[in-house]
Amino acid sequence: MSQSLRDRTSKKLNEFGKEIVSQIENGQKPSMKIPVRSLSNIKWDENIKLLTLGDKKSKRHFFNVGHARKFMQTLLISSFCKDIVDENIHASIRDMYYNLKHSIGDSKENTFEEQSESDPLIVDIETALETLREQLHLLADRKGVVVGNVKVMDRGDLIDWSKLGSGGWSIPSVVEDITFEDVDADFVLVIEKNAGFERLHEDKFWRKYNCILMGTGGQAARGTRRLIKRLSEEHKLPVYVLTDSDSYGWYIYSVIKSGSMALAHASDQLGTPSAKFIGLTISDIKDYKLEKSVIRANERDLKRAKELLEYPWFNYKEWKQEIKLMLDKKIKAEIEALSSRGLKFLTDTYLPEKLDKKEFLP
Amino acid sequence: MVEEKGPEQATKGKNAEQMAKEHKEISISEFFEKNRHLLGYDNPTRALITVVKEFIDNSLDACEEAMILPRIWLEVKPTTSERFRIMVKDNGPGMMDKRIPQTLGKLLVGSKFYKLVQSRGQQGLGTKGAVMYAQLTTGKPTTIISSTGDGKTSFYELMIDVKKNEPKTISHQYIEDGKQWHGLKIEVEIEGRYVESKSGVASFIQQVAIANPFAEIIFDGPDGRMEFKRGVMEMPPLPKEIKPHPYGVELGVFRRMIQGTSSRTVKSFFTNDFSRVGGISSEEICKLAGIDPKISPKSLDMDNSEKLFKAMKAVKLLRPPTDCLSPLKENLLLSGLRKEIKAEFFSSVTRSPAVYRGNPFQIEVGIAYGGELPPEGTVDIIRLSNRVPLMYQAGDCAITKAIAGTDWKKYGFGQSGKSLPTGPGVIMVHFVSTWVPYTSESKQAVASYDVIIKEIKLALQEAGRRMQKYVSGKRRYELHQQKKKIFERYIPEVAESLEKLTKSNQEVIKAQLQKMAKEVTEVKSFESELEGQDIEETE
Numbered sequence: 071m072s073q074s075l076r077d078r079t080s081k082k083l084n085e086f087g088k089e090i091v092s093q094i095e096n097g098q099k100p101s102m103k104i105p106v107r108s109l110s111n112i113k114w115d116e117n118i119k120l121l122t123l124g125d126k127k128s129k130r131h132f133f134n135v136g137h138a139r140k141f142m143q144t145l146l147i148s149s150f151c152k153d154i155v156d157e158n159i160h161a162s163i164r165d166m167y168y169n170l171k172h173s174i175g176d177s178k179e180n181t182f183e184e185q186s187e188s189d190p191l192i193v194d195i196e197t198a199l200e201t202l203r204e205q206l207h208l209l210a211d212r213k214g215v216v217v218g219n220v221k222v223m224d225r226g227d228l229i230d231w232s233k234l235g236s237g238g239w240s241i242p243s244v245v246e247d248i249t250f251e252d253v254d255a256d257f258v259l260v261i262e263k264n265a266g267f268e269r270l271h272e273d274k275f276w277r278k279y280n281c282i283l284m285g286t287g288g289q290a291a292r293g294t295r296r297l298i299k300r301l302s303e304e305h306k307l308p309v310y311v312l313t314d315s316d317s318y319g320w321y322i323y324s325v326i327k328s329g330s331m332a333l334a335h336a337s338d339q340l341g342t343p344s345a346k347f348i349g350l351t352i353s354d355i356k357d358y359k360l361e362k363s364v365i366r367a368n369e370r371d372l373k374r375a376k377e378l379l380e381y382p383w384f385n386y387k388e389w390k391q392e393i394k395l396m397l398d399k400k401i402k403a404e405i406e407a408l409s410s411r412g413l414k415f416l417t418d419t420y421l422p423e424k425l426d427k428k429e430f431l432p
Numbered sequence: 433m434v435e436e437k438g439p440e441q442a443t444k445g446k447n448a449e450q451m452a453k454e455h456k457e458i459s460i461s462e463f464f465e466k467n468r469h470l471l472g473y474d475n476p477t478r479a480l481i482t483v484v485k486e487f488i489d490n491s492l493d494a495c496e497e498a499m500i501l502p503r504i505w506l507e508v509k510p511t512t513s514e515r516f517r518i519m520v521k522d523n524g525p526g527m528m529d530k531r532i533p534q535t536l537g538k539l540l541v542g543s544k545f546y547k548l549v550q551s552r553g554q555q556g557l558g559t560k561g562a563v564m565y566a567q568l569t570t571g572k573p574t575t576i577i578s579s580t581g582d583g584k585t586s587f588y589e590l591m592i593d594v595k596k597n598e599p600k601t602i603s604h605q606y607i608e609d610g611k612q613w614h615g616l617k618i619e620v621e622i623e624g625r626y627v628e629s630k631s632g633v634a635s636f637i638q639q640v641a642i643a644n645p646f647a648e649i650i651f652d653g654p655d656g657r658m659e660f661k662r663g664v665m666e667m668p669p670l671p672k673e674i675k676p677h678p679y680g681v682e683l684g685v686f687r688r689m690i691q692g693t694s695s696r697t698v699k700s701f702f703t704n705d706f707s708r709v710g711g712i713s714s715e716e717i718c719k720l721a722g723i724d725p726k727i728s729p730k731s732l733d734m735d736n737s738e739k740l741f742k743a744m745k746a747v748k749l750l751r752p753p754t755d756c757l758s759p760l761k762e763n764l765l766l767s768g769l770r771k772e773i774k775a776e777f778f779s780s781v782t783r784s785p786a787v788y789r790g791n792p793f794q795i796e797v798g799i800a801y802g803g804e805l806p807p808e809g810t811v812d813i814i815r816l817s818n819r820v821p822l823m824y825q826a827g828d829c830a831i832t833k834a835i836a837g838t839d840w841k842k843y844g845f846g847q848s849g850k851s852l853p854t855g856p857g858v859i860m861v862h863f864v865s866t867w868v869p870y871t872s873e874s875k876q877a878v879a880s881y882d883v884i885i886k887e888i889k890l891a892l893q894e895a896g897r898r899m900q901k902y903v904s905g906k907r908r909y910e911l912h913q914q915k916k917k918i919f920e921r922y923i924p925e926v927a928e929s930l931e932k933l934t935k936s937n938q939e940v941i942k943a944q945l946q947k948m949a950k951e952v953t954e955v956k957s958f959e960s961e962l963e964g965q966d967i968e969e970t971e
Contacts, residue, residue, distance in 0.1 A: 087933025
């Protein structure tokens, strides 16, 4: 991260503290303003096609028994972040939790009892300071791999994504400082399943179709989402997403495209509104004769599907049709179902046909 | 009452004629011998406590009548593995030498039958029952030493001639020894068993001490000596005697009143021997019964007496006077609880008198809460009737039922359904009346008349409301204290973080925050927290 960005983040943290100190000096009971992150304050911005956070803010007061602990914890995390930003080192959110956890005074109470107490407060600080976890030098769990005809510079190392053997390049949790040296690809194919990634990589799909192949291993991590966004914006590459044909797979796609509710404040950094859905759809089951490989959808799947119908970012007739089809037939299918037509069916038939016909869902 | 239905109970299954033949000469003493289970002598443990109770009642009654602050010495000591010597000595007025045998040796000589007065003993059986029990189980006479303060002391050894229901003097001395004392010392040896439990002797004596805070009691028991000091130096005023109210009299008593009256006409019998019956009411009764008011009561046959009995119940009369009752009142109730129970909060309520079936009665309630009382388990319940603790048959008692039927959750105790409340508490209920409606002859449970249950509940609710105020005030206070602790605990963390963020001096921040914390959590005082709003009562 550049020195100036670090300085900016450090200054934001300093001002956050100063505001509270000046309240105290003026004899006011200290409080901090935190944007509300409940559903009521999450908006769908039709113009930019992203989930965004509204303007509602809540006040966290120190002299309120219900707020005091969180107030204290928020300041602990803020001061921790200021330290590591100033020293230019990074920490995982779990590192931070352990670093800050200690008993308070001579009581049995700990500053944090569980990591689940500190994690949401990081997002509070991100939103309150209009910054990102990455800029606070906090590392989210890394997940996701990528291969393709791309060369990048990462901490002084030149990395060629096409020469990393079977494993591919493991996407770091912070990709801000990575620079693209050479990008030779026509599009980005994002695949939710590790097994599908292995299949396509082994079959050298990315070479044949000149694309960047990215595996997310379930819900895409922040680093992976940011990388997709950068490739899409900086290199104008189309992004196609391949997931299971069920409500969870489709939601993974929507997070990559439109952002998530949990991180609505960072949608503009993490969402790729131009992304398109390549498959699997429920219609594919009939079109590709996968009927024998479908799975019966359970209650949870169906409930989730009904929720998707309500989301404005699924408000496309193509999606409504697919979701209703799933609700009607009460079925779902995995990417691996295509293997019932042969192991290379995905590589040789399904994807080429979809790309050829440009059969994408919005 | 014993002499009315006793013989019938004793020989259930036989008809009255047979019974009359067989038991022509049945005496009340014989009756006792055969029915001791009805009178509190059904097992050795119970018998021991009954003897103690009768002696203590007797001493307290005697002292109160003479308006002497009671000082009572009780000794219970084993003589063999199954026998105990029980001695009670008081500082009461003592008994006149001549009257001792009759008073203590003949059952049912009591003077309490045709007049009504709030007293501990009610059926004139108390001390004599103990004399009888001693004689039955150990064959030993009862020893009495007494003086009325005239420099002479009476020494008696007494037994009871069971057949004749007459006292039998074994030895007697009446000595002019010049000792200036008054009081009575009575000593018996009985078969018994001494068990320490919630219904044991020590617990009984403690409850007596609570119910009679003006009495000093020393209890020298098998396990050592306990002293119960006075909590106050004043006694409640003497209860006044009243004549029976027609609504409260039973047929047997009514007939005996007819036989014993000195009134010459039926009309004057009603106006003289009953309360709340004037000339007009009396004539109304006679008219309703179809009986000439001018005839002598002695001339009434069984049939006519029953007609009058029914008529007097049907005529509209004023409620009986209630100024005859002498409750402990709130101060004495509190004093008794405070001196014996280590709680942090006490409240007491004395209701106005009410009437059940022609008998005036009054309910008093005391509640002790918190402090050293055990926080878990059912609250301790003290049932008192005319200042006497009731130790047995709790389940049958109106007091227990009223307590279980009150919603304690809103007052700060725990309770599941209609069961007894739980938590750190003692609930005391005092039933005061000229005639206590016991459920049986052993006089251990108050009968559950609706009006009695209702009065007890109202008293409990009021005492409960006061307790609730305290409990919620205490909770608010504790919450405040907790808050204060939370802020004080977090301040150093907050100050240190702020220093890291801003380079401001954390000690300065700390001091400012601590000052604010003090302001925020300041409670004027615990008492001011107690002035919370009252809760709504639903009857």
